[in-house]
Amino acid sequence: MIKTLLRVLGDQYARPMRRTLALMAVAAVAEGLSYALLVPVLRELLGGAPESAVPWLAGFGAAVAGYAVLRYAADLSGMRVGTTMLRGMYYRLGGHLARLPIGWYDTGRVGEVSVMAGRGLLQAMGVAAHLLAPFVSAVVTPLTIVAVMSVFDWRMGLAALVAAPAVAGVQAYAARATAAADADRHERDKESTDRVIEYLQAQPVLRAGGRSGERFALLDDALRHVRRAARATLLATLPAAVGLTLTVQVVFTALLALGAYLALGGGIGAAEVLAILVLAARCADPLLSLAEIGGKLRGARAELDRLDTVLHTEPLPEPAKPVLPDRHDLRLDAVTFRHGDRTVLDGVSLSVAEGERLAVVGPSGAGKSTLLHLLARFYDVDAGAVRIGGADVRDVAAEDLMSRIAIVFQDVYLFDGTIEENVRLGRPGATDAEVRAAAHAARLDEVVERLPGGWAAKVGEGGARLSGGERQRVSIARALLKDAPIVLLDEVTSALDPVNEAAVHEGVERLMAGRTVVMVAHRMRTVRRADRVIFLDGGRVVEEGTHEELVRSGGRYAGFWELSVTP
Template sequence: MIRMLLRVLGPEYAPPVRRTVALMTTTAIVEGLSYALLVPLLRALLGGSPGDATPWLIAFGAAVAVFAILRYRADLSGFRVGTTLLRGMYHRLGDHLARLPIGWYSTSRVGEVSALAGPGVLRAMSVIAHLLAPFLSACATPVTVVFVISVFDWRLGLAALIAVPVVAAVQVWTGRSTAAADEEGTERGHEATGRVIEYLQAQPVLRAGGRTADRFKLLDDSLRDLQKANHRSTLSALPGVVGLTFTVQAMFTVLLILGAFLALGGEIGTAEALTILVLAARCADPLLSLSDIGGKLRGARSVLARLDAVLRTEPLPEPPEPVRPERNDLEFDSAVFAHGGRTVLDGLSLSVHEGQRLAVVGPSGAGKSTVLQLLARFHDVASGAVRVGGVDVRAISTEELMSRIAIVFQDVYLFDGTIEENVRLGRPDAEDAEVRAAATAARLDEVIERLPGGWSANVGEGGALLSGGERQRVSIARALLKGAPIVLLDEVTSALDPVNETAVHDGIERLMAGRTVVMVAHRLRTVQRADSVVFLDGGRIVEEGSHDDLVRRGGRYAGFWELQIA
């Protein structure tokens, strides 16, 4: 468990974790050793001179005080290290997710990462703060008590020692028997969560189609499956709980009988027999808590395993000796890219001179958006090359490549903050005058004037408080503020009303001026302004040329054009 935790966190966190584990283990051992003082204490109390018990009582009190101080320091260390690990885990997970290829983020993975980054990380990191101390106490204290019993009488010590491997075996068996059920419960929980979100988001469509009852049945079935999985998980853990309880009770009964037999035979004193029974009773509580602690640890281990799987996912490699391009022209050289078992681009070759505009047109699924994603290195090609300024994007550092590219997508995501904060993402250190100028160029100032709060108006999560056209204007202002020499546009006006489309087009024209541009577009006015046009289909270039030339040829592009006019 600790080994996996350190593997997930990284070696830099090993020293404080090891110190905390050592302190917690020492505390548990001191607790067990302090009980050894009960033998002379009870012997004096039960003997002819009870006053002789005073020194032993003071010694026992001092031992308990030492244990209390150690326990306080161990718990405090656990909380501090747990907080440090939690912060470190969030940073490491965030940094790693930022380096993973965009293609890795499927819908199911986004849900899984959301669960891991929220309650998952908290659950895993709570091991140090909340679970490790009671677990070590439940293991080390009883073992220490067995050693103490052995010092006073080897027969009673041997009888108590036999229970140690039995308890360990029960715990291992319980863990193995519940592993499959726990995994099923986790999967059913993710599925049920997805169904709940789906049911809530799809309410307008479901009500319009009169299908709420049918869809509710799917949600109900998912929740019922989750209930059954949790029921099976509980049943699979029940034999281990019963077995552990039986083992602990059997050990106490054996010690009770053996201690009474030895005391009646005069082989040990009454004080020793009574103390050993007290110690055995003291072992029972932490041992019985192992079933509950073990279940929580298995849950945390499951989360750690999923975190480990995410962190082991290889990000796109960074070049050992990055090259800085001197130009801003773009080139695809026999690029091949496959995704999900399907070839998306098949030997694509094209070039865009610096300062020119290329429009990419074609049917849905032709690979148009993939062209933009490969230029931004959201993925790496399987063969061939994608170059910026004559340099393969794989030889350019991510920071340098991203500094050269401004991207405006059809679906704009805004962070839950003010309009100004979202615009400043393009260049956080920009002057106020530069931010205002970018907003004016994108015609965002018109939106700001009519919003309560102006620049300080909150856009909501994902920009939910703004319309689609207003979000696009924020995105264009952000790209203008960045001032990158290469601009990638992905159907930015495909779903806008005429007023917003005009405003966005004006902003796009200002954004494209003097820059190298690749745009995925269907709207006529956007395509006509391109220096060249390529028509993609099946990941290959079917036609290439200027707009006027392609229309005169009467080929696929001309048919697309006529359909747009109609």
């Protein structure tokens, strides 16, 4: 597990982690060596001159004090390294998640990432702060005590050493026995998290349909599965815990019998036997704690493995020698893109001149939104190339690429902050005057004026305190503030009331002015603002031309148009 931990941490944290491990090991050895002084202490106390034990007692006290200082330093180092790692790993995980392809975030990832970023990361990074010190002590201190016992009597030391492979075997058995239960527990945790999120998000729909009780039953089932999985994990670890206790007690009993035999035969003094048995008893405590510590470490190991898997998921590669496009025209050259077994785009070729407006029309599932995602390089194509200004987007640094593109999607997500903070995401360094100008152009100032708190009004998680039209105005203001030369629009007015639709249309017109635009259109009235239209069907461009040309041709687009204007 230590190897996995150091690999997950990376070079930045691996070195202080190694130093902390070394300090913990030294403290554990010091603890074991300090107990060696119990042998002369007991020998003198039980001998003819008990007062001669005073120097040995003083030495024992000094050794224990030294161990206490080392253990305090080791624990403090573990806490500091653990808290530093936790903060650093949150940044590392967040940064890595931001670089993964959008396709990685399928429906099952929400619960998985939620568990990982919450309890999972705390459990994994808590190893350094809470588990490593007792684990190292439970392993190194008994081995040191066995070495000390061997110095005083090799037979007793050898007998005690027999416990080492037995304890290791029990721990290995426990790991195998609980592996399946731990995996099932993780899956149940993820499922229950998904159900909780689904239950909360679906409240309006469920209540409108009078089905909230049924949905609660599904959530209750998921939580019941979590309880069963937790019970299964407990039952799987129980034999190992009992086996470890029996092993330690059997070895201690064997040492007791061997010590009595040696003492009765005159091979060793009674004081030495008593001291060695005290040492053996001191070995038993940390060994018995291995059952509990081992369970926690196995849980942390599983989280570390999952974290390691995510961190080793390949992000979209950055170019070794990035190029800077000197134009802002767009082109797709025979682009093919697959999602799983499904071909979403199949050999699509098209071009958009700088400053031109292209509308993308087609039935649901035709690949319209995917086309926008490829232009923004949310995914990499399976074949062909996407170009901006003649440069393949894979040869443009991600930061440079996104600085040239403003995106307004149909489903707007706002962060739980103020309206101003959400607008400033478009260009964090913008002046107040520039923010206000973008808001006015998007008619967001009308919303700000009627909200309590104005610009400081909180929008809630996902923008829950704003209507759909108000969230769109924030999104358009953000895009206007960014002032990017390329604009990608996924039909932004399909679910708005007339007042908000008019306001959003006005903001979109200002956003598109003088820019290269690709807009996905669900409402056909939006298409008339485009210079050119393509009709996608089955992942291919089946028609292309101006609105008037396509209407006159009487093809698929004309059929869509007739349906949109027919009362």
